[in-house]
Amino acid sequence: MEKEISQAVIRRIPRYYRYLGELIDDGVERISSNELSARMRVTASQIRQDLNNFGGFGQQGYGYNVKYLYDEIGNILGINQQHNIIVIGAGNLGQALANYVKFEKRGFVIIGLFDVNPALNGISVRGIKVRMMNELEAFVKKERVDIAALTMPKEKADETANMLVSLGINAIWNFAHLDLELPEHVVVENVHLSDSLMQLSYNIAKQRKRKE
Amino acid sequence: MEKEISQAVIRRIPRYYRYLGELIDDGVERISSNELSARMRVTASQIRQDLNNFGGFGQQGYGYNVKYLYDEIGNILGINQQHNIIVIGAGNLGQALANYVKFEKRGFVIIGLFDVNPALNGISVRGIKVRMMNELEAFVKKERVDIAALTMPKEKADETANMLVSLGINAIWNFAHLDLELPEHVVVENVHLSDSLMQLSYNIAKQRKRKE
The missing domain is CATH 3.40.50.720 (NAD(P)-binding Rossmann-like Domain)
Known part of the structure; x- marks a missing residue:
């Protein structure tokens, strides 16, 4: 069963999507939560917590795969369809x-x-x-x-x-x-x-x- | 010293202002937090809690003076000046x-x-x-x-x-x-x-x- 995700988290998610899109445009393939944190000016722990709502995506010591995370968040936001x-x-x-x-x-x-x-x-x-x-x-x-x-x-x-x-x-x-x-x-x-x-x-x- | 009011409260305050403006237009002079609650579809306790951030305004058993509350919220929002x-x-x-x-x-x-x-x-x-x-x-x-x-x-x-x-x-x-x-x-x-x-x-x- 999926757990209910708060609207506060949902309000932050499009912003992740926007930043990840910019990273892709810049040719960045992977990023640590610390780097993403510096860029987005939210704490790394906030990022990990937010993304854990959707099952994580991160890998210890490797960071996030930008394209994968971008696509997954796109799916979550329902923008994989017209x-x-x-x-x-x-x-x-x-x-x-x-x-x-x-x-x-x-x-x-x-x-x-x-x-x-x-x-x-x-x-x-x-x-x-x-x-x-x-x-x-x-x-x-x-x-x-x-x-x-x-x-x-x-x-x-x-x-x-x-x-x-x-x-x-x-x-x-x-x-x-x-x-x-x-x-x-x-x-x-x-x-x-x-x-x-x-x-x-x-x-x-x-x-x-x-x-x- | 004024206490810091959360942005979540601040996001709700303009909505109070809007509803109070409508009440004034409707000729309503005072309103209980229960009536305001029914109209705004937030709990009466939420209303009391939100308005307590700014010093209350309510009077036990009397309710809120609509015009006074409207003006006070206007002051708080800084829209008493151009x-x-x-x-x-x-x-x-x-x-x-x-x-x-x-x-x-x-x-x-x-x-x-x-x-x-x-x-x-x-x-x-x-x-x-x-x-x-x-x-x-x-x-x-x-x-x-x-x-x-x-x-x-x-x-x-x-x-x-x-x-x-x-x-x-x-x-x-x-x-x-x-x-x-x-x-x-x-x-x-x-x-x-x-x-x-x-x-x-x-x-x-x-x-x-x-x-x-």
């Missing part, structure tokens, strides 16, 4: 997501953009056509959609998310500034930019006090 | 940030957009002019800049961040997909969208396994 994404809200943020070529390299492929604004109807972003919301249902029934990104105003976000779930989409990448109320089986990942700004301002205030 | 922001990178993401009117309501005011692309020179986003990077130094010397948002490609992000710090900017809101190497006094808040997507895909894979 994820099709639709973006609901084709404003600046939706278009920004559609323009991120890097997502595609990781298997996250944006296959559709949707909006209610007729001015956007039919325009293309990096070859991805913007469709109107009334075309959504037919689209989802035809294409496999794994993730819906919500980059729309918060007022209609909850309703839209529930509609998407009723169409069989079980994962929401939510940029709307509210907590969605969805059935328990739905996986939600929030990007709350205002919350992030407030965290920043808290840390600015703290830093100022420290200086005084 | 923060001026410049955005480095006026592509889709930079323009999306400039278009978020809500940030301004919280005192986060975007006062400048910068880019290297001459095609963007002089265009305006919600009245904010896009300037070229060679105008940055003069701008920062003339205006008070509290936060620089980096919405530029990662290749030049580290260099640019260090240049901004040398101009006296001590807070970076980093959207570039790397960990910046900056002096310790600099406050950094990262928004790593790829990491967030990978976390989502991990949870999708976990959910699929659960169903099998």
Whole structure:
């Protein structure tokens, strides 16, 4: 039986993946937890502990095989398979997501953009056509959609998310500034930019006090 | 002496602020930790514990005064004062940030957009002019800049961040997909969208396994 891994660990794992990808680009084939620790600025014991959650991968006195670890973490993160994404809200943020070529390299492929604004109807972003919301249902029934990104105003976000779930989409990448109320089986990942700004301002205030 | 508050608590605090703001909009004047708990879907004891970090605010048998708590949390978060922001990178993401009117309501005011692309020179986003990077130094010397948002490609992000710090900017809101190497006094808040997507895909894979 697999043990439950905490979301705190899961939050750190993509960072390992990013660093290992850079090591591969640099031609590094193996690395000790101490070297990885210096590079990532986390303790070596933290690294060993995190990776032990997934069965270790390390070999005493040898270190980690970078490519193997990279691939294994990729498997764990589920990015060994393609994820099709639709973006609901084709404003600046939706278009920004559609323009991120890097997502595609990781298997996250944006296959559709949707909006209610007729001015956007039919325009293309990096070859991805913007469709109107009334075309959504037919689209989802035809294409496999794994993730819906919500980059729309918060007022209609909850309703839209529930509609998407009723169409069989079980994962929401939510940029709307509210907590969605969805059935328990739905996986939600929030990007709350205002919350992030407030965290920043808290840390600015703290830093100022420290200086005084 | 103030005690150190963990970043985990700080990550939860903006959410309280958001919910209290909604309560004010709904005309609610006071609320018990149990009611707030039901609304926010965290335990009442978690709420009491979190708010005790900042001195409590609650009164036995009375609950929380919503407006007072809202204002106090605002003070704690440092959003009782204006923060001026410049955005480095006026592509889709930079323009999306400039278009978020809500940030301004919280005192986060975007006062400048910068880019290297001459095609963007002089265009305006919600009245904010896009300037070229060679105008940055003069701008920062003339205006008070509290936060620089980096919405530029990662290749030049580290260099640019260090240049901004040398101009006296001590807070970076980093959207570039790397960990910046900056002096310790600099406050950094990262928004790593790829990491967030990978976390989502991990949870999708976990959910699929659960169903099998």
